[in-house]
Amino acid sequence: MSPTHDEHPTLAELDRDGAIEEAAAGVDGATRAAFLRRTGALVGGGMALGAIPIALAGAEGGGLPSGDVKILNFALTLEYLEAAFYKEAVSKGALKGGAATFAQTVSEHEAAHVETLKKTLGSKAVAEPKFDFKGTTSSEGTFLKTSMTLEDTGVEAYEGQVGNIKTPAVLMAAGSILPVEARHASWVRDIIGAGKAPTPAPAAFNPSMSMSMVLSAVKATGFIKA
Numbered sequence: 001m002s003p004t005h006d007e008h009p010t011l012a013e014l015d016r017d018g019a020i021e022e023a024a025a026g027v028d029g030a031t032r033a034a035f036l037r038r039t040g041a042l043v044g045g046g047m048a049l050g051a052i053p054i055a056l057a058g059a060e061g062g063g064l065p066s067g068d069v070k071i072l073n074f075a076l077t078l079e080y081l082e083a084a085f086y087k088e089a090v091s092k093g094a095l096k097g098g099a100a101t102f103a104q105t106v107s108e109h110e111a112a113h114v115e116t117l118k119k120t121l122g123s124k125a126v127a128e129p130k131f132d133f134k135g136t137t138s139s140e141g142t143f144l145k146t147s148m149t150l151e152d153t154g155v156e157a158y159e160g161q162v163g164n165i166k167t168p169a170v171l172m173a174a175g176s177i178l179p180v181e182a183r184h185a186s187w188v189r190d191i192i193g194a195g196k197a198p199t200p201a202p203a204a205f206n207p208s209m210s211m212s213m214v215l216s217a218v219k220a221t222g223f224i225k226a
Contacts, residue, residue, distance in 0.1 A: 064124075065166045072170065073126045074211055075177075076117040078157060080128045081223060082150055083110035089137040089147075098191050099140050106147075106184050113177055120170070130225045144192050151185035153217060159208035182206075 064072070086107035089095060095103050118125045136146040158178045165171045186200035193199060209217075218224060 068165055068167050068170055069121065069124050071161050071164060072117055072121055075158065076114065076121065076126060078154060079110055079113045079117060081131065082154065083107065083114050084131045085133055085137065085150060086110055088133060089143050092137050094138055095140050095143060099144060102187055102191060109180060131223055132225050133223055144188055147188045148185065148192060151181060151188060153214060154181045155185055156207055156209040157214040159206060160210055
């Protein structure tokens with residue numbers, strides 16, 4: 001991870017066991033963060049927000065280039081993880097106040113991302129893995145630190161893939177997800193820091209991660225079991 005993340009644990013530091021072999025299969029050299037950066041310009045070009053999921057769903061998995069299918073399944077695997085993490089955190093009932101509001105809101109966002117990506121991929125969508133979050137959703141402090149790590153990783157992963165997307169509709173929709181993930185990252189940093197470090201916007205530029213780097217980091221957490 002980058003120096004801007006020194007104040008919280010990396011994915012690899014959260015846990016050391018587990019596997020993500022299926023998610024890594026057939027995927028090469030990019031990340032989830034890049035997946036969305038290149039799309040920002042297209043979204044800014046005038047597509048209404050309400051039309052974004054429709055445009056992405058309209059891409060239809062059967063007609064997508066194989067590279068786009070791999071990137072979307074990479075993104076879907078990470079969205080599965082985030083959606084399950086926040087759903088479990090909400091159901092545990094350990095969060096209060098701003099942390100509870102954050103978890104509920106982000107849970108809904110991630111579930112929407114999963115649904116849209118699954119519709120886009122159709123029969124090509126990877127199955128949802130089983131998860132074990134190692135008790136990180138049972139206490140507010142651990143939940144917030146883990147959330148910050150996941151959100152930072154998500155932004156960097158999408159950023160790493162944007163330049164590899166070939167389908168304009170996929171690019172457009174991807175660009176609508178990246179800033180939302182970045183807002184999640186800033187929001188949780190603000191909750192943790194309460195005006196102090198870690199700040200919501202720690203640097204002028206954001207790093208990206210390759211797909212292999214992200215998959216390796218997620219594997220190291222042990223959160224994905226099968």
